[in-house]
Amino acid sequence: MNAVAVLAIDPNIGRLRGFVTDLADLVENAADEAEILEKGGALLARLVSSDDWLPDAFARPNPDRYQQYLLHCDSRERFSVVSFVWGPGQGTPIHDHRVWGLVGVLRGAERVEHFRRGADGRLEQVGPVGDLFECEVEAISPAAGDIHRVANGLADAPSISIHVYGGNIGAVERATYDLDGTAKRFISGYANKVVPNLWDRSSAA
Numbered sequence: 001m002n003a004v005a006v007l008a009i010d011p012n013i014g015r016l017r018g019f020v021t022d023l024a025d026l027v028e029n030a031a032d033e034a035e036i037l038e039k040g041g042a043l044l045a046r047l048v049s050s051d052d053w054l055p056d057a058f059a060r061p062n063p064d065r066y067q068q069y070l071l072h073c074d075s076r077e078r079f080s081v082v083s084f085v086w087g088p089g090q091g092t093p094i095h096d097h098r099v100w101g102l103v104g105v106l107r108g109a110e111r112v113e114h115f116r117r118g119a120d121g122r123l124e125q126v127g128p129v130g131d132l133f134e135c136e137v138e139a140i141s142p143a144a145g146d147i148h149r150v151a152n153g154l155a156d157a158p159s160i161s162i163h164v165y166g167g168n169i170g171a172v173e174r175a176t177y178d179l180d181g182t183a184k185r186f187i188s189g190y191a192n193k194v195v196p197n198l199w200d201r202s203s204a205a
């Protein structure tokens, strides 16, 4: 990672600071998961409506695989915010989450396929393959079924989506799946060793 890019103060990083502060208030006060997903979805839609705040170091594709950069983790690990950077042709295996989630597209498009386990134990696709485009937000709820596969919706350019989860997602023990239903233990971790500095207010207008 480019240390200079990490150390530079981004004047618009306050958008992310405001988002995580609002989300902390919401998680603290919400009556249930449905309220978090509804109001948190509106907060995320506002965040991804501006594409001027994500530092370049956390928007870089990797030619070998998609990148999952941690942008912020709540100090009590009640939620985390991640930038997913998809190169052309890149995507995840089929996986679950075990915690609530919100997905908002900042740049390009994200392709989502939903799955559920059938009576025979195999995974079957639910609904059509759908593309999320810039500024669109989708919710993930384990209660409603949270098994999916995600990929870059663009064939010839990188895409970036901002994901929010109800835990420190890189540390959550969850699973990837084969289509025959075989589950494999999965802890994703993160691509970065340092996170953006949200808290230097000296450049704020």
Ligand SMILES: [Fe+2]
Pocket: 095, 096, 097, 148, 150
């Ligand atoms: Fe996912």
